[in-house]
Amino acid sequence: MSKRHGIAFKLAAFILSCAFVILVVIVGYNYNYSRDIILRQAEESSRNLARDTTGRIDSVLITVQKVADNIAFSLEDATLSKEEILELNKRVLANNPEIYGMAIAFEPYFLEHDQLFFAPYYYRSGGRIAFNMLGGPNYRYFYMDWYQIPKELERPVWTEPYNDEGGGDVLMATYSVPFFRTVDGKKVFAGVVTADVSLDWLEDMLEEIRIYDSGFAFLLSRHGTFIAHPDRNLIINQTIFTLAEELDSPELRSIGQKMLAGESAFVPVDNVFDDTERYLFYTGLKYGGWSLGVIFPKDEMLAEVRKLSKVTTLIGIAGFIVLAMLIIFIARKITNPLHKLSGAALEIASGNLDLKLPEINSRDEVGDLANSFGVMRTSLKDYIENLTSTTAAKERIESELRIARDIQMGILPKLFPAFPERPEFDVFASIEPAKEVGGDLYDFFFVDDDHFCFLIGDVSGKGVPAAFFMAVTKTLLKVVSEKGLDPGDIITKVNSDLAAENESCMFVTLFLAIMNINTGETRYANAGHNPPVYMPCGGKPEWIPPLGEPVAGVMEGMEYTTKTMTMHPGDVMFIYTDGVSEAMNPENELYSDERLMDILTAMDKPFAPELVKEIDDSIKVFTRGAEQSDDITMLAMQFCGKCDK
Amino acid sequence: MDFNNTKNGDALVVIVSGRMDAITASEFDAQCQSWIEKSETKVVIDLSGLEYISSAGLRSILSAAKKMKGAQGELLFCGLSGMVEEVFNVSGFAAMFKIYSTTEAALAG
Numbered sequence: 001m002s003k004r005h006g007i008a009f010k011l012a013a014f015i016l017s018c019a020f021v022i023l024v025v026i027v028g029y030n031y032n033y034s035r036d037i038i039l040r041q042a043e044e045s046s047r048n049l050a051r052d053t054t055g056r057i058d059s060v061l062i063t064v065q066k067v068a069d070n071i072a073f074s075l076e077d078a079t080l081s082k083e084e085i086l087e088l089n090k091r092v093l094a095n096n097p098e099i100y101g102m103a104i105a106f107e108p109y110f111l112e113h114d115q116l117f118f119a120p121y122y123y124r125s126g127g128r129i130a131f132n133m134l135g136g137p138n139y140r141y142f143y144m145d146w147y148q149i150p151k152e153l154e155r156p157v158w159t160e161p162y163n164d165e166g167g168g169d170v171l172m173a174t175y176s177v178p179f180f181r182t183v184d185g186k187k188v189f190a191g192v193v194t195a196d197v198s199l200d201w202l203e204d205m206l207e208e209i210r211i212y213d214s215g216f217a218f219l220l221s222r223h224g225t226f227i228a229h230p231d232r233n234l235i236i237n238q239t240i241f242t243l244a245e246e247l248d249s250p251e252l253r254s255i256g257q258k259m260l261a262g263e264s265a266f267v268p269v270d271n272v273f274d275d276t277e278r279y280l281f282y283t284g285l286k287y288g289g290w291s292l293g294v295i296f297p298k299d300e301m302l303a304e305v306r307k308l309s310k311v312t313t314l315i316g317i318a319g320f321i322v323l324a325m326l327i328i329f330i331a332r333k334i335t336n337p338l339h340k341l342s343g344a345a346l347e348i349a350s351g352n353l354d355l356k357l358p359e360i361n362s363r364d365e366v367g368d369l370a371n372s373f374g375v376m377r378t379s380l381k382d383y384i385e386n387l388t389s390t391t392a393a394k395e396r397i398e399s400e401l402r403i404a405r406d407i408q409m410g411i412l413p414k415l416f417p418a419f420p421e422r423p424e425f426d427v428f429a430s431i432e433p434a435k436e437v438g439g440d441l442y443d444f445f446f447v448d449d450d451h452f453c454f455l456i457g458d459v460s461g462k463g464v465p466a467a468f469f470m471a472v473t474k475t476l477l478k479v480v481s482e483k484g485l486d487p488g489d490i491i492t493k494v495n496s497d498l499a500a501e502n503e504s505c506m507f508v509t510l511f512l513a514i515m516n517i518n519t520g521e522t523r524y525a526n527a528g529h530n531p532p533v534y535m536p537c538g539g540k541p542e543w544i545p546p547l548g549e550p551v552a553g554v555m556e557g558m559e560y561t562t563k564t565m566t567m568h569p570g571d572v573m574f575i576y577t578d579g580v581s582e583a584m585n586p587e588n589e590l591y592s593d594e595r596l597m598d599i600l601t602a603m604d605k606p607f608a609p610e611l612v613k614e615i616d617d618s619i620k621v622f623t624r625g626a627e628q629s630d631d632i633t634m635l636a637m638q639f640c641g642k643c644d645k
Numbered sequence: 646m647d648f649n650n651t652k653n654g655d656a657l658v659v660i661v662s663g664r665m666d667a668i669t670a671s672e673f674d675a676q677c678q679s680w681i682e683k684s685e686t687k688v689v690i691d692l693s694g695l696e697y698i699s700s701a702g703l704r705s706i707l708s709a710a711k712k713m714k715g716a717q718g719e720l721l722f723c724g725l726s727g728m729v730e731e732v733f734n735v736s737g738f739a740a741m742f743k744i745y746s747t748t749e750a751a752l753a754g
Contacts (some may be wrong), residue, residue: 389694460700463665507710509736528736548738554707578700629666630699 007338008331014325016320023316027309034305039279042301046211046281046294053209054285054292060098060197061158061287065176067096069156072177074212076194077106082111093122093129100124100172100198103134105141106191119140123196150176151190161199161227162238171199171236173227173288178553199235212300222289224256243449247272254266255280259291271296329343337366341373341604353381381423401464406436408467411474412442416609424517427454428609429635430616434629439466439508440577440631441474445481447514448635453481454637456530457514458577460551469506469553473498477512487512488527488562491552495527495560498553507551511575513637520567520639525554525560530578530593533600535568541600544573547633569641572606576615583619587624591619608638646672647694654753656687662694665702673702677709684720689751693724698732710742719743723751 005013020523022087071092075081080088093102101123105343111118125128134141141147146159149495163171174194181190206217206228219228223238240256249272258265262284270277277298284291303541330526342360347355356379362372409431427443447453457473459466485493490511498508511532513524519624524544528551533543549560567573577597583591599618605612612634617634646663657680665673680688692698710720723745725733733739744753 006753380716452663460701460704462668462701505704505711507700507704528738546735548734548737550741551703555741582699 007335008328012324012327016324019320019323023313025027025314025321027312028319029395030312031309033307034308035302038301038305042279043281046266047278048211049211050217050281050283050292050294053206053294053593054283056205057202057219057292058286061175061285063096063098063179064195064197065287066081066100066177067092067099068177068193070181072156072193074199075179075190076181078181082118082454089120091121093124096195098194098197098201100201101194101196103194103196103205103537104191105134105194107189107497108142110181110190111135114125120192124389131546144576145191146174146176148192150178151189154178154189158222158290160221160225163236164196172196173199173221175288178558197228202316203232203235207293211294212297214297214300215295217255217292217294220256220259220291220293222260224260227290238466248457255282258282259284259293260289262289267386268298270298278416284595290604302392332610333362334366337362337370341370348380353377353384368544374509378403392464404464404467405433408437408471410510413444414572418444418491422517425515426638426640427452427635428612430612432616432632434462434579434628434631435463436462437467438462438631439470439578440579440633440634441470441475442635443478444635444637445478447481447484450516450518451514453512454575454635455481455510456529456633456635457508457510458576458631459508460506460581465506469508470497472609473508473553475561478509481512481514486562487514487523488560491527491560492558495552495558496556499556499558502553506553507553509551509577513573513575515567515637515639519640520569520571521564522567522573523562523564525549525562527560530576532573532575533563533597534567535572535574535600535603535606537568538605541574541597543597554640567639569639570605572608572611572636572638574600574611574615574634574636576635577631577633579628579630580615580634582630583632584621584626584629585623591622595622606636606638608636648672648676653689653752656689658689658748658752660691664697664701665695665705666697667701670699670701670705673709674705677712680717681712681716682749684716685730686716688713688718688725689721689748691724691748692722692729693726695729698729699735703732703736703738706738706742706744721751721754723748726742726745734747 007414039110040383058355071088074088075085081465089102089104093099096440101121101258103119103121105119108116117133121134122131123132125561145162149159149601155174159174159176161173164174174196175195176192176398178192179190180187182188202219206219209217210638216230217228218226218230220240222225223242225236226234226238226240229235240259241253244250244252244256251269252272255269256266260499261280262609266279268277268283269280272278272559278632279296279301280293281296282291282293320602324364337358337360340360344355344357355377357370357374360367412431415430416428427444429444431442433440439462440457442456444446444452453479455472457477459470459473477490480490480493490512494510508527509529510527511524511529513522515522526547527549531543531546533541534544544565547561550558552558581591581593581596599615600606605616615634616632646664646669648660649660651658659676661673663669666734690746713720721743725744730753733744743751743754745754
């Protein structure tokens, strides 16, 4: 069985789950949208930053290149003396703060036939310009890259960064420009002009670029060597490819290839350098074949977004809690009166109609319910009071009817055997009254010493009128019979008495017989009563034919005839009312005269009291407890005489 | 209990069907009242559809006949059969009323 939940719970659960979904959607959408904006802005700002930086580096490099190119151009004039060359070199360096150091290196024996080396080198040291004449047994500059490569290529080049031990003894990259002179009409290589750029200076510049807390920029040479990087150990010592190897990152290698190709892109680099997620923007420089990379830490980029989402979520949760409390408050406000009403309903159901109803003043549906409830309580109370008084009245009437019924039954003879001192006959009667007061009657008495009268009657209809009519009829019959008249005359007399003032058209069917108890001669009359059964001793029972004379009590002046028959010792006369033949079973089938006749026929040596009881039992078996609609009255008169029973 | 009234010339033919007992007898009384109000003087009661009649039913018939007589009218009966015919015979009603075998015979009588 599923658990039972109240309205407050259902309402809260429903609204809060909706609110929760809405909250999650809003926070999620907000986070994603803000993140996209931040990322787009980061990409844009990184482009600007990189463009700015590369611009600055490029502007330095172009300056350096131009200076070196100009000197190289000047040196092609052969008239310059040694002193002039030294002066030029020194002056140019002094005028160009971007340049760390400058050398003008000549071919061996080119300027002086006895001088192997001529390479004046001015450089910055401790804020002043220092001078060094390059060349010596330990420093044969002709074999250095900065000298050999431009010589061979016959064009200016940027060297890979290196530590110039012979010169300035700092990390540097050098721009070398070859210069030529015309000797004997031929243009011959005369030497190179170099301009050094200190990598420290580059590094200082890149460090100025602060990108969040842990973001940084780095610079790669033409071959991928780190020229600038916050980790100074990498500079010169590593290329991006050796680093990729070391970090086992094919991703970094592929990025390195694209950077060296001078491409430009904004890419995510997750878990390359360490566990954190980052973005990388790289772009090529115009000069030197260098490439700039800018690393953005994703965490720090999105920190603001996260903070925003966190705040949004907190506000949402706070709102959620407020909403929950509000819903519970409202639901309680609705359900509290309902609880009270429910309790009151149970109380009323248990019969306490005077219960004080809970005070509910809300002007809404609950208030309406409370009002209806009050009205219902009042109506119920009125109804029950009404019902109680009606029931009391009905019970009083019923009890009076019961008493009337008892009185009515009391006037019928009930003591059996009725005449134990008379062996000549045996009489037995029974009446099974229906629930409602009915009008069956029977009686038996001596009219004189030898003549015994017995009768049965059935008043039409039921109820108190029938009972009165029955009592009147029985009294009249007794009085008239004792005058010694014939049965037909008795009924004629009684009929005219009953019919005299009978506006209600009530009537009674009567069978009345008078037997001479010595001879068995029986005279009888029948006023519309159903025919009795004559059961000769040892013979087959038969109906005593009806005389077709009308019921008594309706037509004044009716004459009733008297018939005579003779009963032999052992013979029985069985008279009954239609309550017997019309007794019904639950299927609404009638007991019927045929069934009665069959049972009587089957009887062996009938005996009046047992006969009545046997028929009574068979009726009870037949009806199976179905409600009895009419009185069931039977009378059996047995003539004994000298029957040898 | 159902009543089916049809006017045939001066006479009213009433076909009664169902059971006529203490409970339904009052319906017959009410019908009788309506005949008198409409000043019917000849009412033929066709009892061929009646399954059962109790003593209360007989009382209603007696009462109706008496009222009709008071209003210078008469009740005629036809179509008696089975239990109803037996009750009419036993109770002597057959001797008190005009009984015909068919409606046509009653209308002619």
